[in-house]
Amino acid sequence: MKSQQLSGGKILLAITMFMLASHVHAALSPLAQAKVHPRVLQAMLRHDAAIETLVQFTATANAALLDPNQSYLARRRAWVAMLQSTAQENQASLRAWLDSRHIEYRAFWITNTIWLRADATTLEALADRADVAALNPNPEFANRLPQQQQTVVSSESPDFVETVEWGVGKINAPSVWAAGITGQSVVIAGEDTGYRWDHNALKAKYRGWDGTTANHNYNWHDAIHVVNASCAADSPAPCDDNGHGTHTVGTMIGDDGAGNQTGVAPGARWIGCRNMDAGVGTPARYIECMQWMIAPTDSNGQNPQPDLAPDVISNSWGCDASEGCNTGQELVGAVNNVVAAGIFFAAAAGNDGSASSGGCATIFDAPAIYDSAFVVASSIQTETSANAISGFSSRGPVAGAARVLPDAAAPGSSVRSSYSTSVSTYATLSGTSMATPHVAGAAALLIATNPALKGHPDQVANLLRSTAVHINAGTQSCGGIAATTFPNPVQGSGRIDVYAAFKVAEKIFNDGFGSDVNN
Structure with missing residues (x-):
């Protein structure tokens, strides 16, 4: 039997920790202490010199105040202005206080939050402020990104090239192209x-x-402010330090004109933001990219332009507890505010489907746990009578969700797309990371079909769900919902069929739903 007796050294350590805890606790009122996340409090107890913290303010903007009769661009402009004014009014006093003490910080208006590095004494003072709602951690965490299965070094290798990649064909994108979309x-x-x-x-x-010159203003943002082996800090031009991002955007829009048709919406344009440092993310990095998305800035981070925001955002990442999303709600404000800006937000369900018994209830991480996101599961290439959903694909149900999640499935196993090794490299990867850009591309095709869908992500989501194909996922039942009932927590409404959704969107457009086309 192992002794539970404390050694002399352990007793001294325990006494020291108790004294530190007593000092911090004595300095904080019960109300102030309740605002401090346990992880931040632990760092304060250690008297760390530079504790990365997200300071959340009490005030929030209310999207319900937007005029539903305005055009989508007018609503977005008004929404950005409301978010900015709310943050400016609430953060001004604290920012002046931080400036006077030369404390490093970065302010975000999308969530009325300030990221900073500060010592325990500073954080004690912040916790005592009436305008501060919470002090949350901002730790780094390595995402479990898919590993490549095979790489095609040349775009001209006939053994590997398929004119249209299997996932693109599976969701019937070529049929939409044939209609001119x-x-x-x-x-x-x-x-x-x-x-x-x-x-x-x-x-x-x-x-x-533009065919001759690259202009990265309003088209690229780097939320990584430290250098690594592949990319500069605040890289002025798009840079991929992993390959994952290059792969996902290739599934959205890729086509090299030489037989590599990897993308669902090859006629769309793309922009991007780096929110992971070689796969390592933090809540602050995710928030920074989402803020840039609803009002892209120039290369100096100035002059935000909500009119240049994208129509669709693909998100093949997840923020879990070890990354700072302890309650799961740390990013909900940012995601909700992106969608309130009229942007379709696709999110990968995650790759934990085999992590527990039956794989049920394995959609763990933000943003896939949020109602405002369109949550994507992964389907396999060779659909059989026994199964068509990838074994790794995370399943629902999600506690507290307003509907059954995931929303739908898309091809995610053995997906070939562009890769970052060279300008002609392609790789095959598997994951809900690969399924999600299929949905993003499908959303783009629907918006191109019916421009009145711009600014209406809820209607795009409904089109994708209502026209999805019910595929066989075996007999697996999650959350008490049978595999033959749709939607269900394994595949949602089924695998997306963008051509079926296109026909509905086209009919709606032809029938006169176009009142929001003009700006």
Whole structure:
């Protein structure tokens, strides 16, 4: 039996920790202490010199005050102005206080939050402020990104090239193209590990490329403010330090004109933001990219322009407890505010489907746990009578969700797309990360079909769900919902069929739903 007796050294350590805790607790009132996340409090107890913290203010903007009769662009402009004014009014006093003490910080208006590095004494003072709602941690965490299965070094290798990749064909995108709809006049964005923008399948589709010159203003933002082996800090041009981001955007829009048709919406334009440092994210990085998305800035981070926001954002990442999303609600304000700006927000369900018995209730991480996101499961290439959903794909139900999640499935197993190794490299990856950009591309095709869908992500989501194909996922039942009942927590409403959704969207447009087309 192991002794439970404390040694002399352990007793001294315990006494020291108790004394530190007593000091901090004595300095904080019960009300102030309740605002401090336990992880931040632990750092304060250690008297760390530079504690990364997200300061959440009490005031929030109310999207219900927006005029539903305005055009989508007018609503977005008003929403951004409301978010900015709310933050400016509430943060001014604290920012002046921080400036006077030369404390490093970064302010975000999308969630009325300030990121800062400060010592325990400073955080004690912040917790005592009536305008501060919470002090949350901002730790780094490595996302579990898919590993490549095979890489095609040359775009001209006939053994590997398929004219249209299997996932693109599976959701019937070519049938939409045949009707003249390829995503034209639609902008898709990605938030990921960055992008090799000059890849042969991506360059012509990049909004910052005019055929001669690259202009990264309003088309690229880097939320990583530290240098790594592959990318500079605050990289002035798109850079991918992992390959994951280049792969996902290739599934959205990729086409090199030489037989590599990897993208669902090759006529759309794309922009991007790097929210992970070689796969390592933090809540502050995710928030920064989402803020940039609803009002892109120039390369100096100035002059935000909500009119240049994308119509669709693909999100193949997740923020879990070890990354700072302890309650799961740390990013909900940012995601909700992106969608309130009229932007369709697709999110990967996660790859934890085999992590527990039966894989049920394994959608753990933000943003896939939020009602405002369109949550995507992964389907396999060879659908059989026994199963068509990837074993790794996370399943619902999600506690507290307003509807059954995931929303739908899309091809995510063995997906070939562009890769960052060179301008002609392609790789095959598996994950809900690969399924999500199929949905983002499908959303772009629908918006191109019916421009009145711009600014109406809820209607785009309804089109995708209502026309999805019910595929066989075996007999697996999660949350007490049978596999034959739709939607269900395994595949949602089924695998998306963008051609079926296109026909509905086209009919609606032809029947006269176009009142919001003009700005």
